[in-house]
Amino acid sequence: MDRSRILFVCGALAALALYPLVAGEYGLGLVAKTMIYAIAALSLELLVGTTGLVCFGQAAFFGIGAYGAVLLSSQSEPASLLWLLPACALSAAIYALMVGALSLRTRGVYFIMVTLAFAQMAYFVVHDTPLGGGTDGIYLSLKPAIGAWLDLGDPLTHYWFTLACLGAALALLARLLQSRFGRALAGIRVNEQRMRATGFSTYPYKLAAFTLSGAIAGVAGFLFAVQDGYVNPELFSWHLSGSLLIMIILGGIGHLRGALIGAFAFALLQELFQSEAVFGDYAKHWHLGLGLTIIASVALLPRGLVGVPQLLRDRLFGRSINALREQTHGER
Amino acid sequence: MASAEVLLRAREISRHWGGLVAVDKVSIALQRGSVHAVIGTNGAGKSTLINILSGEIPASGGRVELLGQDVTGWTQPRRARAGLGRSYQRNTIYPSFTVLDNCRLAAQAHVQKPWAIFSPARDCAVSSAAARAAAARAGLDGLLEREAGLLSHGQKRQLEIAMCLATEPQVLLLDEPLAGMGAEETDRMLALLAELREGHAILLVEHDMDAVFRIADLITVMVNGAVIASDSPDAVRANPDVQSAYLGGH
Numbered sequence: 001m002d003r004s005r006i007l008f009v010c011g012a013l014a015a016l017a018l019y020p021l022v023a024g025e026y027g028l029g030l031v032a033k034t035m036i037y038a039i040a041a042l043s044l045e046l047l048v049g050t051t052g053l054v055c056f057g058q059a060a061f062f063g064i065g066a067y068g069a070v071l072l073s074s075q076s077e078p079a080s081l082l083w084l085l086p087a088c089a090l091s092a093a094i095y096a097l098m099v100g101a102l103s104l105r106t107r108g109v110y111f112i113m114v115t116l117a118f119a120q121m122a123y124f125v126v127h128d129t130p131l132g133g134g135t136d137g138i139y140l141s142l143k144p145a146i147g148a149w150l151d152l153g154d155p156l157t158h159y160w161f162t163l164a165c166l167g168a169a170l171a172l173l174a175r176l177l178q179s180r181f182g183r184a185l186a187g188i189r190v191n192e193q194r195m196r197a198t199g200f201s202t203y204p205y206k207l208a209a210f211t212l213s214g215a216i217a218g219v220a221g222f223l224f225a226v227q228d229g230y231v232n233p234e235l236f237s238w239h240l241s242g243s244l245l246i247m248i249i250l251g252g253i254g255h256l257r258g259a260l261i262g263a264f265a266f267a268l269l270q271e272l273f274q275s276e277a278v279f280g281d282y283a284k285h286w287h288l289g290l291g292l293t294i295i296a297s298v299a300l301l302p303r304g305l306v307g308v309p310q311l312l313r314d315r316l317f318g319r320s321i322n323a324l325r326e327q328t329h330g331e332r
Numbered sequence: 333m334a335s336a337e338v339l340l341r342a343r344e345i346s347r348h349w350g351g352l353v354a355v356d357k358v359s360i361a362l363q364r365g366s367v368h369a370v371i372g373t374n375g376a377g378k379s380t381l382i383n384i385l386s387g388e389i390p391a392s393g394g395r396v397e398l399l400g401q402d403v404t405g406w407t408q409p410r411r412a413r414a415g416l417g418r419s420y421q422r423n424t425i426y427p428s429f430t431v432l433d434n435c436r437l438a439a440q441a442h443v444q445k446p447w448a449i450f451s452p453a454r455d456c457a458v459s460s461a462a463a464r465a466a467a468a469r470a471g472l473d474g475l476l477e478r479e480a481g482l483l484s485h486g487q488k489r490q491l492e493i494a495m496c497l498a499t500e501p502q503v504l505l506l507d508e509p510l511a512g513m514g515a516e517e518t519d520r521m522l523a524l525l526a527e528l529r530e531g532h533a534i535l536l537v538e539h540d541m542d543a544v545f546r547i548a549d550l551i552t553v554m555v556n557g558a559v560i561a562s563d564s565p566d567a568v569r570a571n572p573d574v575q576s577a578y579l580g581g582h
Contacts, residue, residue, distance in 0.1 A: 181446040183453045194424040199412035199441030
């Protein structure tokens, strides 16, 4: 990764760290939620952008992390973060391992459909059985903590903790992509057949990526449940899986910072189109504006927001070597 | 070459899809130090043969032996790690990686260590050394940091071979390495193959007949999935069956 990208990510994290100094309660909650989506989008980026697996069932892992936070907590005293968070990540990872073991035997559009089917199955399990409290959802009355010094019930503490998780997820994935494991995943994305001919058993690689992705999405779900103090079956719905896909497409697939940028762009667009101050009565139909904007951005920015600086440079200084590269590759 | 060592042997391998016989009881032995060419018209079963030998598709019948071991039931990755390298007819390089990274990724197959997620791939001494050696052997040492997608067509084909070599195979299955090459690039590639003959057993599937007769030690001719001749180039050229079936009868 070159220096400017590292600088960009560090700058973004620093800005997020300073944000509580100027933020009100609403803003703090909104940015914390967006960071949670960014973590989930990063987990999806590992599958879609790195390994080339388009997963349409990321919501299931997110939902399991969220429900885990509530179901595993006791009603009488706050659960310890030290075991609850790993337990939620592990639950999501185990589910991802099972889903991956079956779905990774399919390819392309079948893979998309099978992952969607598994997520919908999880959705109906929590929606229609007593296990998940049915359609009403469940409340988390006592939020997890570590003794007295870290209480996630405090919004500011929750904000810091979410930021730390986001930073950790970015650092972990950035390191991972440079490792032999990450290079092998990239090889699988570009040409899986060649990887097999070279001596890589690709299935275990894909399954490991899928499981890790599930664990990270589970952490995001945990943070979500703790922030809201409430979970409902909608966390498992395909709307969330779709939104996460839109975030990474909007930001730019193939780049970790794309997931970060995409999550924030998505949140901003949503806030904008929901704002009655700007759109008056039309704010009720915010989905329409959001959808049109996303269609427009995909049409105009095929490489996502990450590609905007390059696009501007090409406009200003003519076509660069990168434009030439795009032509000669045919594939990313 | 009387006591030449057979590295890969196929015994009566067949492959059929329903009623269509793509490969019909083909037996072939690849020896160390020799280039064995397989020629035949389109649809003669040459690529299917390579796919069966490398383990990409299973055989419907017959046996494949690699270095004296029966590998018929082995997966493709396992065969590859045991010393079987193959190249593809079309380019299968990773265009956004550098030449060195392409070779290193291939070399990494022997030291995969997927759990070492905090140690950068570039720091792996074993695969880096193998990658550099393979790139140098294939004539790409000046281009290690060049992005693979920006190479010329001939260089991409060289890189294809370099990636094969980076896994340090003993047997090379090359599917049309000369496809689309100009005369000069063809000469360079043939020189490389001649050099690789030492120490490797090479199976060459190729449409460029001049090149085949220049480089091959043995030629097997396939028609409709079956072998009609397998002999030295001169004997194959003189074989009347081959002449009528394939070389056009002159």
